[in-house]
Structures are given as structure tokens and as C-alpha cells.
Amino acid sequence: MLFTYKSLWGKKPRLKSSYEVVIIGGGLHGLATAYYLARDHGITDVAIVEKRYIGFGGAGRNTAIVRANQRTQYNVPLYKEALDLWPVLTKELDFNLMFNNCGNLNLMHSEAAMKAARMTIATAQFHGVESHLIDAKQAKEMVPALNISEDITFPIHGAMYHPPGGIVRHDAVVWGLAKGCAKKGVHIHQQTEATAIHTQGGKIAGVTTSQGHIKTPKVLVSAGGYSAGVINHMLGLKLPISVLTIQAMVTQPLKPLLNHVVSSGAYHCYANQTLKGEIATGAHMDPWPNYTTQTTAHYIKHQAEALSDWLPCLRGVRFMRIWGGLADMTPDMAPILEGNDPIGGFYMDCGWGYFGFKSCSAAGKYMAQFIATENCPDMLKPFNLRRYEKHQLMGETAALVSYTPDN
């Protein structure tokens, strides 16, 4: 196979007039759901419609950090399963997803943060996920570049060390899943934008795309940052989602310097070294909602200031590229996974903010089950849409999230 250069996703399929399932969005969640529909449920009469090219959205823009040390018991099992799936998928898809399970270090800069870390660590340990609290000196031993002196803006008190996490090659996941989908007969239609979703008697009837009309009883919207817009425009359903730009950047490639993913909440800054040697860094979203993927002058400077503090040797390194993507944020920083409510045959998988990469495999697997059986799997029940109506937020964040004035 090394020396054959056949298209990974076969010949370009022709858009049929009907499909059993139509998936809007050729990103991580759309591809993963299609893959599992075919693999686990024998449903291959599936069309993925993608307005640009696969991986155009968050799938091709994220920094590929994976971990399973979430805060609540609803999230941890889902992310744990997703984390365990990387090696499995690599084999199944026969495509190297380049999982580097180097472990994640979350730096803590205050007593309050240490307390928060304790809770997250206890939750992880309670669910059999490895995670430990370490002190600043131990962190320094693992990451020699760390500045653990007292005279930085946010002195480091300790860290949450989560050995099973790491980074995966994000593009590989897109291409590998697309390859797996195509092989099983799923149609991937690139340069095909969904422009309308049709219902009849409270049920899904079809989808109009830029390339033609499709009849279908089931639609999944997994359009990443565009989902809330798509769902509102096409079905009139307003979701409690704010869309914000999130930026990330890389330095020039270097020989190995960081052997872990290191992140800091107080600095709003994480850093990890890709297999290519670039230091990838990013973290926080722009504080105002918008649908552009433009970067800002402020952010790259902020990131340089932050890294100057806690990874000072990087001052001698150059930034090479910064880009932006969309983060679709729900009020409780947990996604919305919903189906058949309020419209029969309509499914949504969105609100993934900046954590939809690490979850995509497991979310896709259970979404596929949901769509195939028309019953919500237990794993996904906590992520229903109605929780917001009932003011029952998930508790994935400890503190108030202040990315819009209305939360």
C-alpha cells in the first residue's frame, strides 16, 4: 500500500436523490458518526455533505489535545472511551492517527486551583482514569523548561498530571475516518453545502444542498461552529450556543523540548510539541461572539507574554503561524447530543466548543447508535437539550464562564 497512490476515498460519488441518513458537516463528528453507522449498524446508505472540503472546520484547526480528566461523572466515561479508541481506530482504519500519549500536565497557580484539581483528580480516580496531583518541583522535573520561581505573574503551585492523555494528529483522524467511511460505501460529498432541511408533519423529509435535493428520513447536523446557525436558519430552533473565535499558533519546528502537553488556566495558555517539532499553543477564546476565523493582534502578543513567563526559554523561539477557528460554546461547556426531539428524525451533535476533537470517536459511536436505534444510549442522555430549559446545567466548569454577558 505504501507505493500505491489510489485515492483514499475512492472515486467521487454522485449525489443520489435519496439516502437513509444525511449528515451535514464533514468534520470529526460527522465522519465518525457515519463510520460507526456503517461499521456497527450496517447502515451505509449515508451521505455526508460538506460545504468546503473535509476537515475545513474545527477538524483541521484544532491543536489535537486529547485527555479524559473532565470534571463531571457524565463526561469522564465518554472521554475515557474516546481516549481508548485512538489505537483501536489506527488499526481498524489502517491509518496512523499518530497518537502520542505523552500525558498532560495542568498547572495550578493558586490554592483554589489546587482544590479544583483535587476534585477533578478524585473524579478521575473514582472512574479508573489515571490522574495525580504533583507539586511544582515534580512538574519541573517532568518539564525542565518550566519556570517555577515565585516572581512570575502566576507562580506555579503544582499540577494535575494525567498520564494517558496526549496529542493525536488531527488531520489523520479526518482522513482516516473518511477513508474508512468511503470503504464501507458512505458517500462523502465535498463542495456541497446544505441550504435547507425539510420537515413534514413534525418529521424530517429531506435536505436541499447546493448540488441538489436529497430525500431522507434522518438528518444529523454536525456542522461544528456552524451548527447553531444551521439549525436556527433551517429549522427555527434556537440553541443556547454562543460562537466565538478561538485561536492557536505554532512556533518554528524545534528538536524535542516538551515531552508533555502542558497547560495553564491562569495564563490561558497551553503548549505542546507536535511530532513535527513545532510548539503549538493556544487556549482561550476571544471574549466576544462572532462567526469569523480572523486572528487578532492582541492574542498572539498575549500568548508570547504568557509563555515568556512560564516557559521562558521559548522567548528565543519564533512564532510561525497563527490561525483561528470557531468554538460553539454552551452555557455549561458541555455539548448537546440530541435526537427526535422536537423533530422526528432530526439529530444534532454540537456545542463542542474547544473539546470536540478529543471526544469525536466515542461521540460518533454513540450518535450512530442513537440514529440507528432511534433510542438515546445511556451514555448520551445527560447531554440532552432540555437540560437548559430546566436550568440544570452540567457542571463541567467550576466557575462562571464569562464569554458573553448573558450567562
Next chain:
Amino acid sequence: MKRLRQFPTLHIDTNETRSLKYRGKSLQGFAGDTVATALYANGIRIFSRSLKYHRPRGLYNLDGESSNTCMEVDGVPNVRTENTLLKDGMVVKAQNVKGSVDHDLMAFIDKLDWLMPAGFYYKTMHKPAAVWPVAMKAIRKAAGVGTISADYKVKGRYDEIFLTADVCVIGGGAAGMMAALTAAESGVRVIVLESRPHLGGCWDYRTGAYKENKPLFARARELAGQVENTSNIRVFKQTSMVGAYNNNLITAFQVGKSNDAFTERYVEIRSKSVVVATGCIERPLIFENNERPGVMQVACAHRLARSYGLLPGEAAVFSIGHDLGLEAALDLFDLGLKIRCVADIREDGHDAGLLAALAERKIPVLKGWVAAKAHGCKQVTKVTLATLDGTVKRHIPCDLLVASAGHTPVNGPLILAQTNIAYDNHSGFFLPKKLPEKMFSAGWMTGRSHPQAIEASGQVAGLKALAAIGVTDKTAVFAAEKEAAALPGIDRGCKLVTAPVKGRKSFICFDEDTTIKNIKQAIDMGFDVPELIKRFTSAGTGPGQGGIPGHNLPLFVSKYTASASKPMPTAVRPPLVPTLLATYAGAHHHMFKRTPLHASQKKGGGIFRNIGVWQRARYFSSDFDCKDEILNVRNNVGLLDSSTLGKFRIFGPDALKALQRLYVSDMSKLKQGRIKYSAMCNDDGCVIDDGIVIKRGDNDYYVTTSSGRAGNTVEWFRYHTRYDGWQYHMVNLTDAMGVINISGPNARKVLKKIADADISNNAFPFAGYREFTVKNTIPVRAMRLGFVGELSFELHVPSSYMQSVWDMLMAAGAEFNIKNFGLEAQNVLRMEKGHIILGQESEQRTNLLDLGLGFLWDRKKTAAKTVGAVALRQAENDPGRFKLVGIRMQDDARAPRDGALIVDTHVRGYVATARKSFTTGEAVGMALVESQLSKPGSRLEIYEDECNEIRLQARVVPMPFYDPDGQRMKM
């Protein structure tokens, strides 16, 4: 190497030597040399080894468009030595080398390229799975160029500067200078950014005629002189523009000269209008071994001679596709370079004068020919030239191959400013479809190259920039445009991408070692858009920022896929030039707020922590248990600096309405002289703030918020009343007022000594509010609160008087042995009273009822549309919520750690705060638990981190743990 001397175009000063260290030797260059030109002068031809194949790489270009000459300089990796000025004493090292740069032990890999087709990482190395971890280590080691040590400290001073301008001109070539001069004539403030150390652009070294008897370089110097002497033009040299953002925000970085106060500095300019005149770079010619040392671009060869006095070789072959190639060949010949022949891709369209001059010098010109292969392992020794169809070949020995297919505009600045560009068939350039507002382009990048046309376009752009900001009118622009239109227009460009080769060693991207063959493989594998090919093959993702493949990749893809649509460019992203983090960070310094008592708190032994935007004294005890601090408040009297509390005045005819909207309580019942504790919720009913409200007059209130919320409070009020048109004002007094909390059974005795008022329990009872003076001068707002559960006064004092009042209290309390207490002591004291701190006993989803604060909520004021009320009504009957409860450990020996879980088979809650109380001797705390566990007496199992499944036992108990009747705070 001998230098050519005494030209007017030289940028080196041969009277001033500069030394550098390379491979253990001290080498000499001159002032004005770049590191790479100095090395070149010393005979260095191989500057680095390539990323994947460890191929030798040499000087190809002088503007840093590839990583060929990236080296480690003074410990900093990836310095683009070709355009970094040499400073005395620099220590330079080659990168990505095993052994020496001349004899790289890894060079054999070049032969194994067949093992590494496009995307081979994805297709291999995971079978069997055990291979991957090993392979990954090897990949990591092989990848990356340059090293930085973990303890590296960058030297030098990094600064930042923020400017405004009326017109900012990017690019100090002829067009940019004309634009700047034209704009400056009107008197506006003009800034010119130029990345090279001198103005002049590509005319700086060119001998072609500007006008009769005036070569281009002379004209460039003339313009530069005018620009530098115009007082309202500020010129930034060695300043590379790196970013363009909305509303013409331009970022750049400037490299300091030896006498500047900075090594590098970040430059940010908000300009009313912008002219981009960044000219063109050369579009590389692709053939076998097109990056062998000895192959270089036209301008590189030409500038080496004209600017640095270095003849780039002895005997050269030229393979070019434009007149500039002919011009350079001619000039270099006259300077002493032997030229074997000039292969020109073009069959026609040459400048007749140049052809005649070449013929006069007997330099053969082959039209319709192109270089197909460079020979020689480490340096070019021979070139194979071929006809465009590849049918006829010739081999010519040489040590220099000057190669360039054509030109490509430096569109980066425009693209960063959101300009859409499209392929233009005539010029072969990507040209803007429509320029953004108040941004204009000029010069060579627009496709024109005739000297007068270049200058005219600069003039037009300068006038347009003025018109855009209303300084001149459109008629001036139209007139200039008309004049410019009469001059020669857009040139026809050469479109050839690759010589007739298979492309196994034909590099489209040097930095990533991507060949034409790799691109074909990627396309065959289904990656049919340039952007995806870029990702799959990495072409254009290296330190050269796409300078080498940026134009060729889309052209090649379009050709190979025989696509009907025009070539599609790949994304350009900031920074356009790789920029040091130190430079971006600039003069970065910490910013924390300090309370008015900072110094004396520090002197008093305070151990500080950064909390939110503040620095606060958290402990006055080195054991962090704070036992003495706590007991001193319980039994005697202590002082706390609470200045960080948010403080606001809210007043105006509709002030009460606003309070009714935002606070859950009914504020209409508030009486003057009393304080009201209340809370604010969000639309989910979750508590976002708590504090006290004081009525100082009709529709005139004074409120406090928690420290963390102070910054958001005004916006929060404004947001939730934005449609009501109410008239009220808010004044943020957070920094204007400080707060002293004096607590403990002896508090009154101390305060009495300095207050000019009766503060007895009758005159000033619990929950009361009084205003009085201290020492007949200092106005104080005093309230009686019970947060820590003892007799307690909170004094709000103008910041400037804080220290005086504090000192007076300290003096007055000396007889009682009054002491400081810090935040942690307060934390324990209030916990014993069951008083909450938001964020500690609450999380994002915790609502008012969950916290047991439902009594604050007034259900009857529905007309006020209190924020959160709807949600609270709904939550009242919701059994599935957490409740805040008091807990007591079965074993009083120790409290669980904050954040420990409450579990059975599932997680049922967690411990918010727990301590072993010094006051009661019990291990108690507060926890958020599911409601079915919230009844007093419920047994709780506690699961701590690292507990090895050994769970602690506790019970739900009533709160508070201390002084349940509240006698002590009412004393």
C-alpha cells in the same frame, strides 16, 4: 574571497570589520554584511542540511524565503542569517547536522526518499502497533530544525511601541517611497515600514536605466534621500510587517541597530489608511536538484555582487524567464562573472536592448530552454539544459546556476487584511479582486514593472490614501490615475512551473523537502485542493512561511489535475515573517492591583497571593493553618484589609428599579441606616454575586460586590436594563474606597477610641449603617456585619486615608494586642458560621435555593422581572439539584481535603470547604450534595484523591457550627 569595491550600490563598509565564530574559527566580515554574506565571503557554501533528507543547502535568496540559511546564532535557533545583519562576535552554528555540515552522516537518507512518499507517516509505522512508540521517538528526533535548551535565557532588550498614523506605507521601494512622499506633501503623518536596513527596494542595486544617464539605483537613492529628509515621514527600517487586522491595525517588528536601546521591538500601528507596496519576489524554477548549493535566484546573485561586493561564482549558467534575469546577467558579466549561457524560458517578448547587449558580449541566449538538472553532490558542477518539451538536452559545466521562473507579488499584507486574490492569466500573478477599505496597493506587486509606471502607481496610491481620509479630493486621484494609465501596463508573466522532469528530486518546498513527485502522489491519493495538499505533504508549512512554494503549488496542482478552474492560492497567516516570542512579548510586565494597605500588610508579615486581579495577604502565619489569627478574632480583636470588595454608587430616578431587576430581594423595603445582604442571579437562577446594599437617600444607593465581580458589575447592570430606558448612573468606587474590617469581641473598644460617633450597640446595632468621621476629618462609612461571626465593623474609607485610619486602629488596639488577620483566617471563621463564599461553596450551576439562600428572594415583585426569578420558580420543585449542607466528620482528627468527592456507587457531591475547627475542636465543613442526601443525619462517604478506595465517613449536620444563635455578632 576578494570583494569588489567602490561601487555606489555597496552596503558594506570595508573599513569596518566584524568578526564571527563559526566551526571553531574566527571569520571576518564587514559592517553591513549579513551573517550569510559574511560566511559566503569566507567560502562557506553549505549553510545547513535539509529537514528530511539532509541535503546540503546553500544561499538561494537573500530575504529569508526558505530555511536554507537558518542557523543558530548566539544560542537562538532558526535565525535567518541571509537577512540578519552581522554583529561583532556572533557565534554561528549550522543546524540539523549530524557530523559536520560538509559531511553529514545522515546524508544517506537522501537516497531513501523512495521509502518516504507523500504521507508515508500515515500509511506506515502503525503495523504492528508496537512499532509506533519506537518510530515516534525516532520521528521526533529527526523532525525539527534547531534546538533550544530548557534553561535558555534570551539576551538583549525587548521593547514595544504603539503608534498612530494617517498613512502607513508598507514597503520602502520606489512605489512605497513615492506614495509616502505624495501623502506627506499634504502634511499628514506618514510611516514607512521597510524590512531591509535601507530604502530602495529592488532598484537599490539595479543598473538598468531609470532615465537616460540615470540608473535605477541612483533614482532609488534620490528618493530615499527625500523620504528621510521629510519631517512628517517616519521611517522604520529593519522593520518587517507581520500582521494586518481590522481597521488597519498593522503589526511589525523592528530589529535594533547597535546604538538603539532595544534589540528588537514590537511595533503596532493604527493607521487611518494603508498603502501596500511590497513588490515581488522570485518564483522558483523547479528542476532536478533545484536547491543544490550553487543554485540561486537572480536577485540573490545580483545583490551579492552589487550590495555586498561578492561575485557569486566564477562561471555561471542562467536559467530564467524574465528580463530581470537578462539584466542581471549583463551586469554580472560586466563585473567579471563568466557566463556560459543564458537559457530563457520565453520564446519571445524579450527586451530588445538587453538581447543586443548580451549579443555584443557574446553571451549565448537560448530561447525556449530551461535548466533540467543541476549536477554535483555538494555544489553545482554542471547543468543540464533542455528544451521546454525535454527532447533536446545540453550539459554545461559551471559553478553557479542562476535560476528563476518568474516573479510573484508579495501579497501577504493584503491577504492578511482580508483581501481576496484571484489568478490573473496575463501576468500569471495572484491579484486582488477588491481591496479592503482604506487600503491601496502600488508598484511591482500590481504587475507593472516600467520605472515610470511604478512611480506613478505609488503617486496614485498616496493620493488615494489621502482621499480615503478626506485630505484630498477625488479629482486629484483621477488626474493621477489618468497619467498613470498612459504608461506601460501589466507585464505578461512566464507561467512555466517545472522543467520537463519527473520530479523525484525537484523541490517545490525546500523547508519540508517536498518534491514534485510528492505532490503528484498526494493528488493521486485524493487530495485535490492546494490547501489539503499543503497539509498532507507539509509543503509551505516551514520557517520560510510559504515563500518558496506559495505560488508554484497552486499553479502545479491546477496543471497536474488539468483543472478547469483557476489556480487556488493557499492560506497566508500571520506572522508573515517568523517573529521571536521575546519580541511579541515586548516590554511585558506584570499588572496586579494593590490595595492602599499593601505596604503595611507586607510589613506586618503578610504572605501574599495573586487572587483575581489583586494581590492580597492570604496568611499572617507561616504554618498556613492560621490558628493564632483565628483565635485572636474569636477571643480578642483582629484587622483585615478587605479593600478589594467591589463598591458602587447607584443613583438617579430609576436606581431602585435597577436594583429590583438585578437583586433577588425586595429593595423597596430597604430603610436608611440599615444594610441589606442580598444576591444577584443569572437567568438560570445561579448565584453570580452577593453583597450588601445601603440606601443613602432616595434613589441613591451604595452597594458592594464580591472582589471577583467588581469588574463586571456595571456591564451586568447595563446589560439587564438595556431595553428599559431607565435613568440611573453607576459609579465604580472600588479603587476610590478602601475597606477595613475590625472583628472580635474587643472591636468596639478599639474603634470607639477613634470614631467621632456613638457606636454603642444601641446607637449602632447589628445590621446597621452609619456615616461618621474619624478625628473630625476622615469620612467613614461603617456597617455592622457578621461574616466572621463576631462583633464586627466594616469601615469604608477613602483610599488616601486608609493607611491613617489603619494606623490609628492599630495604635488604639495596641493595649489589646490587636493583630492582622488574612484571607485564610477569614475563610475558616466564616466557614464555621456557615457563611458562603461564591465560587468556593458554589459552582457555575449552583442556584440561590441550592445554597439555602432562598429566603433572600422576594417572590412577589414580579413586575420587576428580576433576573433569575423564572428559573428559581421552576427549580423550587426540582428534586434533582445539589444542596449545600454542613458536614461533620465521624473522626474529628482531620477534615477531608477541599474538593473531595461524596460518593456511593456514583459521585453524589463534593466537599466545598472543610477544616478542623480550632474554635470547636470538630472537623466540619460544607458540601454540595444531591438533595436526597441533604437531610441532617444523612451518612456521607467521602472519596479523596489518592485515597486508595479508603473512604472517610461523615454526617450531615445543621449549620452554623459556631454560635448558632448569632449572639456574638450582635454583641
